[in-house]
Amino acid sequence: MRYELYYWPSIQGRGEFVRLALEEAAAPYVDVARTSDDDGGGVRAMLALLGRDDVARPSFAPPFLRAGRLLIGQTANILLFLGARHGLAPRDEGSRLFTNQLQLTLADWVAEAHDTHHPISSGLYYDDQRDEARRRAESFRKERCPKFLGYFERALEHGRGRYLLGRSLTYADLSLFQVLAGLRYAFPRTMRRLERRHPKVVALHDAVAARPRIAAYLASERRISFNEDGIFRHYPELDAPSART
Amino acid sequence: MRYELYYWPSIQGRGEFVRLALEEAAAPYVDVARTSDDDGGGVRAMLALLGRDDVARPSFAPPFLRAGRLLIGQTANILLFLGARHGLAPRDEGSRLFTNQLQLTLADWVAEAHDTHHPISSGLYYDDQRDEARRRAESFRKERCPKFLGYFERALEHGRGRYLLGRSLTYADLSLFQVLAGLRYAFPRTMRRLERRHPKVVALHDAVAARPRIAAYLASERRISFNEDGIFRHYPELDAPSART
Numbered sequence: 001m002r003y004e005l006y007y008w009p010s011i012q013g014r015g016e017f018v019r020l021a022l023e024e025a026a027a028p029y030v031d032v033a034r035t036s037d038d039d040g041g042g043v044r045a046m047l048a049l050l051g052r053d054d055v056a057r058p059s060f061a062p063p064f065l066r067a068g069r070l071l072i073g074q075t076a077n078i079l080l081f082l083g084a085r086h087g088l089a090p091r092d093e094g095s096r097l098f099t100n101q102l103q104l105t106l107a108d109w110v111a112e113a114h115d116t117h118h119p120i121s122s123g124l125y126y127d128d129q130r131d132e133a134r135r136r137a138e139s140f141r142k143e144r145c146p147k148f149l150g151y152f153e154r155a156l157e158h159g160r161g162r163y164l165l166g167r168s169l170t171y172a173d174l175s176l177f178q179v180l181a182g183l184r185y186a187f188p189r190t191m192r193r194l195e196r197r198h199p200k201v202v203a204l205h206d207a208v209a210a211r212p213r214i215a216a217y218l219a220s221e222r223r224i225s226f227n228e229d230g231i232f233r234h235y236p237e238l239d240a241p242s243a244r245t
Numbered sequence: 246m247r248y249e250l251y252y253w254p255s256i257q258g259r260g261e262f263v264r265l266a267l268e269e270a271a272a273p274y275v276d277v278a279r280t281s282d283d284d285g286g287g288v289r290a291m292l293a294l295l296g297r298d299d300v301a302r303p304s305f306a307p308p309f310l311r312a313g314r315l316l317i318g319q320t321a322n323i324l325l326f327l328g329a330r331h332g333l334a335p336r337d338e339g340s341r342l343f344t345n346q347l348q349l350t351l352a353d354w355v356a357e358a359h360d361t362h363h364p365i366s367s368g369l370y371y372d373d374q375r376d377e378a379r380r381r382a383e384s385f386r387k388e389r390c391p392k393f394l395g396y397f398e399r400a401l402e403h404g405r406g407r408y409l410l411g412r413s414l415t416y417a418d419l420s421l422f423q424v425l426a427g428l429r430y431a432f433p434r435t436m437r438r439l440e441r442r443h444p445k446v447v448a449l450h451d452a453v454a455a456r457p458r459i460a461a462y463l464a465s466e467r468r469i470s471f472n473e474d475g476i477f478r479h480y481p482e483l484d485a486p487s488a489r490t
Contacts, residue, residue, distance in 0.1 A: 119381070
């Protein structure tokens with residue numbers, strides 16, 4: 001069976017967390033919106049599926065994944081499904097739940113990273129909420145980002161291996177890699193400062209990046225570059241060093 | 246076994262989604278932070294558990310639930326666990342995943358409702374982000390809230406019963422009830438207008454409120470009143486009718 005991933009074709013966005021899991025699992029998939037309209041693909045196919053009235057279990061927004069008869073939405077939910085199917089999550093109940101818990105915490109972090117450039121409305125341009133973005137980004141850099149980083153550093157300190165759940169990789173590790181990569185792109189000055197105090201998170205990032213399938217994926221054309229349409233955007237004014245530091 | 250719920254004692258907040266599930270399941274639980282410091286409870290006990298370095302699987306924030314040896318954080322994750330244990334979610338994989346998907350969509354909606362009054366930082370007072378709150382609330386009232394309501398109305402139209410998954414109640418129904426109740430409190434004028442177009446969501450709210458255990462809970466002292474420290478806050482200026490409507 002070949003999975004069908006539905007997500008915006010020109011950004012990493014939330015779809016990237018799913019792409020990383022599919023790549024690490026070496027699972028056959030088609031990134032539907034990146035295929036041609038002529039072949040029944042493209043954004044058109046994605047939006048059609050999102051808006052169709054005869055879909056029994058509709059999704060609120062991309063990404064969503066078709067897996068045979070199942071149509072599964074919400075990033076963390078897709079990963080819960082893929083994790084169980086492809087050995088990217090532990091089998092015992094407590095560890096499986098903790099993997100999901102870590103993923104949901106990463107989802108919160110990602111949403112806050114997004115809101116640094118869109119604190120008022122996703123329906124408005126960045127330029128129309130620039131002043132508010134400056135204020136929100138300051139709070140993100142000084143309070144929220146260090147708090148999230150500290151949490152994951154602590155989780156890694158408590159673990160018994162290089163990964164969040166111990167010696168075996170889970171989809172939460174792939175996602176933490178992605179969040180760190182995104183934050184480095186969006187807030188390079190801030191992250192240079194913060195990473196010094198979070199060596200285990202950095203080591204995890206490097207371990208994930210070095211996994212053969214992930215390394216091959218990152219070097220391929222399938223990996224879309226970070227850009228200013230995605231979740232992690234580099235606007236230098238949002239990465240300003242604090243005057244109070 | 247008696248569950249231990251850890252959440253802020255003076256607000257409904259995200260803990261309320263867990264309380265509703267525990268109440269509907271008639272599961273024995275203690276709301277730890279609402280018990281006395283002298284008995285080892287209170288906020289002190291909650292914060293101690295959150296900050297302790299010897300907790301193998303720490304939570305990022307309340308709520309979290311102790312269930313025997315398990316300590317489970319993140320609202321949707323706690324509900325995933327309780328749903329499976331107490332018959333508040335279907336057993337088949339597709340339906341179980343869809344329940345989780347709906348819950349995660351509700352969580353997104355709740356986060357956006359929160360950000361109407363705190364668009365810049367949770368660490369600042371409302372009064373320090375009032376102008377930004379007005380702008381964000383407008384976008385919430387006009388775009389986001391109608392979009393979420395429409396999504397759940399559609400999900401109910403597709404179902405084969407009064408509940409989101411069909412004839413049987415799930416924890417996602419309890420949560421949708423709670424979100425509607427909260428929005429009515431925070432945005433009464435907006436909701437009077439929007440509810441007319443979403444009769445199935447309103448009917449679901451009423452069906453949940455009429456369930457004997459939920460009705461008894463809502464009438465009890467265990468149900469904390471909505472207030473301006475919680476997620477759903479009534480600031481009349483954020484509920485202003487649009488000048489453009």
